[in-house]
Amino acid sequence: MDMRPDPLIMMTTQTAQATVAAKPKIVARNVNVFYGEKHALKDVSVDIPERSVTSFIGPSGCGKSTFLRCINRMNDTVPSCRVEGTILIDGKDIYDPALDPVQLRARVGMVFQKPNPFPKSIYDNVAYGPRIHGLSRSKGELDQIVEASLRKASLWEEVKDRLTDSGTGLSGGQQQRLCIARTIAINPEIILMDEPCSALDPIATARIEELMEELRHNFTIVIVTHSMQQAARVSQQTAFFHLGHVVEVGETPQIFTNPTDKRTQDYITGRFG
Amino acid sequence: MSEHIVKSYEQELAILDSKISQMGGLAEQLVGEAFDALASHNPARARATVASDATIDLIHRELEEQVILMIARRQPLANDLRQVISVLKVAGELERVGDLAKNVAKRAQTVSGETHPKGLLTGLQHMTDLASRQLKDVLDAYAARDAERAIAVWHQDEKLDAVYNSVFRELLTYMMEDPRNIGLCTHLLFVAKNLERIGDHTTNIAETVNYMTRGALPEGERPKGDITSTTLVSGPMR
Numbered sequence: 001m002d003m004r005p006d007p008l009i010m011m012t013t014q015t016a017q018a019t020v021a022a023k024p025k026i027v028a029r030n031v032n033v034f035y036g037e038k039h040a041l042k043d044v045s046v047d048i049p050e051r052s053v054t055s056f057i058g059p060s061g062c063g064k065s066t067f068l069r070c071i072n073r074m075n076d077t078v079p080s081c082r083v084e085g086t087i088l089i090d091g092k093d094i095y096d097p098a099l100d101p102v103q104l105r106a107r108v109g110m111v112f113q114k115p116n117p118f119p120k121s122i123y124d125n126v127a128y129g130p131r132i133h134g135l136s137r138s139k140g141e142l143d144q145i146v147e148a149s150l151r152k153a154s155l156w157e158e159v160k161d162r163l164t165d166s167g168t169g170l171s172g173g174q175q176q177r178l179c180i181a182r183t184i185a186i187n188p189e190i191i192l193m194d195e196p197c198s199a200l201d202p203i204a205t206a207r208i209e210e211l212m213e214e215l216r217h218n219f220t221i222v223i224v225t226h227s228m229q230q231a232a233r234v235s236q237q238t239a240f241f242h243l244g245h246v247v248e249v250g251e252t253p254q255i256f257t258n259p260t261d262k263r264t265q266d267y268i269t270g271r272f273g
Numbered sequence: 274m275s276e277h278i279v280k281s282y283e284q285e286l287a288i289l290d291s292k293i294s295q296m297g298g299l300a301e302q303l304v305g306e307a308f309d310a311l312a313s314h315n316p317a318r319a320r321a322t323v324a325s326d327a328t329i330d331l332i333h334r335e336l337e338e339q340v341i342l343m344i345a346r347r348q349p350l351a352n353d354l355r356q357v358i359s360v361l362k363v364a365g366e367l368e369r370v371g372d373l374a375k376n377v378a379k380r381a382q383t384v385s386g387e388t389h390p391k392g393l394l395t396g397l398q399h400m401t402d403l404a405s406r407q408l409k410d411v412l413d414a415y416a417a418r419d420a421e422r423a424i425a426v427w428h429q430d431e432k433l434d435a436v437y438n439s440v441f442r443e444l445l446t447y448m449m450e451d452p453r454n455i456g457l458c459t460h461l462l463f464v465a466k467n468l469e470r471i472g473d474h475t476t477n478i479a480e481t482v483n484y485m486t487r488g489a490l491p492e493g494e495r496p497k498g499d500i501t502s503t504t505l506v507s508g509p510m511r
Contacts, residue, residue, distance in 0.1 A: 256354070257488060269352065270277050
């Protein structure tokens with residue numbers, strides 16, 4: 001076998017390194033989360049690079065969703081919840097008391113496991129955010145935002161003739177793409193996705209994954225998923241959570257072919273931990 | 274190593290390893306038998322050796338089918354992924370070793386009526402011993418997931434190359450001495466080349482064992498000692 005480095009492999013390795021070397025959009029340091037007495041997240045420190053997809057994997061109850069919800073301060077709405085440590089977005093502390101969580105959530109959008117469109121028309125679902133944030137000055141401008149968002153979410157062609165129909169009348173996969181359109185309508189910088197495909201069939205899942213591939217050029221995406229194959233397919237970085245700790249963070253190809261920590265290996269290969 | 278939650282997955286991976294060990298054992302046996310048939314001028318033995326290569330091919334096909342099914346069914350990851358891919362590669366190498374040994378046996382049939390000059394087979398015997406030893410060592414390294422041992426085989430192949438170089442020169446000399454030797458010596462030259470190639474396949478397996486256990490290719494240039502491609506022995510001028 002020729003032992004000279006394959007130029008193609010070298011190229012991909014360099015690209016992968018470039019991804020990791022990219023400026024971190026989100027920097028978390030020693031984040032601890034408590035729900036009452038329960039210590040849910042323990043000393044989590046992670047860098048999340050911008051304009052790429054980072055996936056969080058790990059068994060149920062490992063803290064991955066808890067951490068995701070820290071990034072847009074969704075945990076603020078849980079009364080017993082206490083968050084310690086630092087989370088910076090673009091170098092600014094998002095837990096700064098002077099910061100308005102509503103403004104933060106406009107920059108950090110979220111898509112949930114179960115598609116949850118408002119019981120309103122398809123148009124109004126997407127127009128809702130831009131309206132309350134005052135992002136458009138005229139009906140024409142709002143129409144443009146709605147169309148552009150639906151296009152970016154790969155839904156426009158399927159719904160352009162029935163924008164006044166109820167959003168809840170769409171199929172599950174279409175509803176999820178509507179929720180993504182609603183999220184990107186207010187032009188966020190970060191999109192958090194909490195198991196966005198677990199209620200969808202494989203075709204709808206493939207559409208969402210294709211969409212993530214498109215969106216990552218403009219947005220920083222963080223996805224929580226129980227599907228190892230999905231994490232391997234869509235993300236450039238993967239973080240493995242276990243019992244409230246981040247066990248291992250790395251480039252996705254490395255995590256799935258040659259993880260360093262035995263716990264990561266046991267989890268992704270389906271062995272007893 | 275902790276066990277898979279899905280027991281049938283664990284069993285499937287174990288079957289892969291046992292089939293590799295079965296295939297490897299057969300390949301080792303074939304290399305030895307092919308040379309014995311040659312050395313003992315025994316065409317019947319040579320024919321039996323040729324026939325038993327079919328078993329290696331059969332196991333190879335079974336392994337390929339099982340690996341394809343496992344990729345479809347289990348989507349193996351991490352060390353499992355590396356094992357499944359390595360099995361596919363190692364099985365391919367062993368299948369080639371079987372073919373090369375079979376070719377030695379075929380030539381043993383062809384030259385069984387010829388009288389060998391004394392001492393002509395010593396070099397080939399040495400090559401057979403080295404190739405068989407490398408094969409055995411690398412299969413043990415596979416079974417034990419021992420990358421160090423695999424790398425040792427990787428380095429060992431230089432010895433086999435060195436003996437091949439001298440056998441090559443020796444056979445050319447015999448041919449120059451007496452043109453009647455050319456038929457026999459040409460066959461023996463191919464036997465030597467086959468044994469040298471078997472050594473190369475063992476180093477490929479060694480690289481795969483290293484990848485399987487460490488997730489990386491061996492570092493540095495692969496040791497190469499075969500210089501016959503650039504060797505020319507000139508005859509006496511008439």
